[in-house]
Structures are given as structure tokens and as C-alpha cells.
Amino acid sequence: MDDAKTVTLLIVDDEVGFADVLRKRMARRGVDATPAASGEDAVRILRKRDFDVALVDLKLQGMDGVEILKVFKLMAPEMPVLMLTGHGSEEAREECMRQGADGYLSKPMDFDRLLVKTLHAAGVRGAA
Structure with missing residues (x-):
């Protein structure tokens, strides 16, 4: 990836306030972040444009994070997906990694x- 290219991020989190603050903070660092409040919204957004990476909350109403991860891996298999949760467990982490999560x-x-x-x-590069 060209370092000068703006990184695009899809944030899937039903905590709208959290997602909006994260979007604004990412924008200040040069990341173009698009929030989605549900899995259904995220799928609609991903159908319309590509993203460099997705950040998906594990616990959501409707489609949960694992379901979203599975759909994303079918729609955009090359897009890295990072799972984010406040209610995680070792079993949930293992399931996410089995399904192709990148973190x-x-x-x-x-x-x-x-x-x-x-x-x-x-x-x-240089973001380790």
C-alpha cells in the first residue's frame, strides 16, 4: 500500500457516540472512517465501496460481530477485520480467529x- 494513500476504515459499532468519537479521532490522524450502527448497515456500505480495514464490535443487536465477520470475508476476503469488544472471552477470541479475524x-x-x-x-509500513 502507498503510504501517501488515505487509509479507509469501516467502524461497525452500535454505540453511536463511541463510533462517532472514534471517526473524528481517526480523521485527525488521516484515516477516513465510516461508521455503521449495525451489521445490516455495514453490509450495505461495503456493497457500495471498498475499505482498507474494518473494526467490528463483537456484541451487536441483530447480526453479531462473528456473523458480520463471516459476511465480510465472503464479500471482501482481502479486507482485514479487527474485532473489538468489551465483553470478550477466550472462546469468542478463538472463534473470531477461526473465522478469519486479523485481530x-x-x-x-x-x-x-x-x-x-x-x-x-x-x-x-512503519505502523507496528
Whole structure:
């Protein structure tokens, strides 16, 4: 990936306030983040455009994070998907990794660490 290219991020989280704050903070770091409040919204958005990486909450109303992960891997198999949860377990982490997640992160998470993980997943060099 060209380092000068803006990284695009799809944030799937039903905590709209959290997603909006995250979108704004990512924008200040040069990441073009698009929030989706549900799995259904995220699928609609992903049908219309490509993203470099997705950040998906595990616990959502309707489609849960694992279901969204499975759909994303069918729709955009090359797109890295990072799972984010405040209610995780070792079993949930293992299931996400089996389904192709590129990372499993716990809330609350330091923003700078989340930014580095996001950029690294998107293939930005020097973001380890």
C-alpha cells in the first residue's frame, strides 16, 4: 500500500457516540472512517465501496460481530477485520480467529494503540 494513500476504515459499532468519537479521532490522524450502527448497515456500505480495514464490535443487536465477520470475508476476503469488544472471552477470541479475524482487541483500548493496530492491518509500513 502507498503510504501517501488515505487509509479507509469501516467502524461497525452500535454505540453511536463511541463510533462517532472514534471517526473524528481517526480523521485527525488521516484515516477516513465510516461508521455503521449495525451489521445490516455495514453490509450495505461495503456493497457500495471498498475499505482498507474494518473494526467490528463483537456484541451487536441483530447480526453479531462473528456473523458480520463471516459476511465480510465472503464479500471482501482481502479486507482485514479487527474485532473489538468489551465483553470478550477466550472462546469468542478463538472463534473470531477461526473465522478469519486479523485481530481481537478489548475495550477500553488506548486510542494510539488502536490507531497503530488499524494502520498495521491496513498495510501501512512503519505502523507496528
